[in-house]
Amino acid sequence: MIVGLLMLAGGAVTGLFGSLLGLGGGVLIVPLLTLGFGLPLREAVGVSLVCVIMTSSAAAGVYLERHVANLRLGMTLELFTALGALVGGSIAFLLDDRLISLLFAGLLGYVSLTMARTRPAVTLDAAELAVAPAEDHARPTMLDRLSGDRYRIRNLGRGVVGAVGAGVASALLGIGGGIVKVPLMHLVMGVPLRVATATSNLMIGITAAASTVIYVIHGGIDPYVAGPTAIGVFLGATAGSRLGHRVDLGLLRVLFVIVLGYTAIQMSLRVIG
Amino acid sequence: MATRETVGAATERRIGRVLIAVTYLSVGLLTTGVGLLLAAGVSPLAGGPGLDLATIGSGIAALDPAGFLWLGLLAVIAAPISRVVLAAFAYARTDDWQMVAVAVAILAIIAIGIATAGTATF
Numbered sequence: 001m002i003v004g005l006l007m008l009a010g011g012a013v014t015g016l017f018g019s020l021l022g023l024g025g026g027v028l029i030v031p032l033l034t035l036g037f038g039l040p041l042r043e044a045v046g047v048s049l050v051c052v053i054m055t056s057s058a059a060a061g062v063y064l065e066r067h068v069a070n071l072r073l074g075m076t077l078e079l080f081t082a083l084g085a086l087v088g089g090s091i092a093f094l095l096d097d098r099l100i101s102l103l104f105a106g107l108l109g110y111v112s113l114t115m116a117r118t119r120p121a122v123t124l125d126a127a128e129l130a131v132a133p134a135e136d137h138a139r140p141t142m143l144d145r146l147s148g149d150r151y152r153i154r155n156l157g158r159g160v161v162g163a164v165g166a167g168v169a170s171a172l173l174g175i176g177g178g179i180v181k182v183p184l185m186h187l188v189m190g191v192p193l194r195v196a197t198a199t200s201n202l203m204i205g206i207t208a209a210a211s212t213v214i215y216v217i218h219g220g221i222d223p224y225v226a227g228p229t230a231i232g233v234f235l236g237a238t239a240g241s242r243l244g245h246r247v248d249l250g251l252l253r254v255l256f257v258i259v260l261g262y263t264a265i266q267m268s269l270r271v272i273g
Numbered sequence: 274m275a276t277r278e279t280v281g282a283a284t285e286r287r288i289g290r291v292l293i294a295v296t297y298l299s300v301g302l303l304t305t306g307v308g309l310l311l312a313a314g315v316s317p318l319a320g321g322p323g324l325d326l327a328t329i330g331s332g333i334a335a336l337d338p339a340g341f342l343w344l345g346l347l348a349v350i351a352a353p354i355s356r357v358v359l360a361a362f363a364y365a366r367t368d369d370w371q372m373v374a375v376a377v378a379i380l381a382i383i384a385i386g387i388a389t390a391g392t393a394t395f
Contacts, residue, residue: 206379209354
């Protein structure tokens with residue numbers, strides 16, 4: 001019983017941290033389960049994918065209700081993230097655990113460095129949203145149809161390639177892939193940050209679902225572990241979305257960078273040991 | 274007559290509500306399963322059974338934690354898939370066949386994943 005409660009609490013903490021810092025929980029759940037509970041890496045990745053779907057579905061539902069996410073763009077890109085996830089989910093069972101641990105340690109190191117350098121988020125105003133309005137064509141092009149009312153999509157080809165990569169990373173490492181998709185849509189494709197974040201969240205569900213079914217069929221998901229962890233993550237993420245404005249994010253960010261750096265080292269040691 | 278944009282916004286709201294409803298359904302099922310697991314004093318590290326669709330119904334009837342947990346996990350996976358299915362129907366109603374094709378292709382990829390994982394041996 002104590003292990004179950006610890007798993008629930010651990011999931012809640014990762015969900016809370018992830019929500020407060022704008023990360024999916026995936027980057028934290030895998031280390032929690034492998035380093036904290038001694039689970040095999042692939043099983044931890046499978047459970048993490050379940051948690052990622054759960055938190056993203058709840059948030060994506062709200063984004064769709066509020067008409068913030070770009071459903072048309074999200075579905076077009078998730079066709080390619082799902083393709084990447086299919087490839088990633090299939091090769092995940094062929095790769096050596098140590099290689100996946102190494103990739104995960106690299107991911108943690110990257111996220112840690114990125115967060116250490118990140119400046120406070122700037123609120124988007126109407127002027128920024130209207131930087132590149134959709135052009136008025138007699139016959140709308142593909143890009144016109146994917147663009148929003150007040151912004152125009154560019155570099156769709158690069159977006160597609162990046163989406164495939166995000167799908168592979170999601171399936172191999174048990175992450176939502178927002179860390180790839182948000183910068184891709186915002187910086188490369190010209191999508192306003194708020195819309196990119198909402199659309200990425202929408203895409204996470206189907207991306208993770210495409211590989212989760214493979215993990216389920218291969219016996220890579222233990223329901224006894226997935227249940228308490230997913231409930232914990234869901235509760236933590238829900239609490240985080242309500243506490244966000246009351247917490248000193250500067251201090252939290254420093255703490256998080258330290259925890260991620262330490263976890264990256266521990267994951268690297270698994271490769272050596 | 275409603276414009277295409279208005280139809281899109283209303284549909285997105287509806288899809289969003291379904292996504293939230295399925296997510297809360299899965300939370301309810303998983304919470305019940307976890308509650309039964311903890312009440313039975315079973316450690317999560319003891320190793321749960323694999324997915325067996327044929328036994329989920331009887332497991333739930335017998336208040337077996339695994340039955341509730343597996344149904345909850347399947348509901349989690351079904352949430353985003355149901356969103357794509359709903360979107361496909363919505364786009365079909367507005368004659369947006371390009372987006373219908375995108376939705377069908379996404380579902381086909383998931384189906385391929387299930388089919389190939391079911392036949393592959395590792």
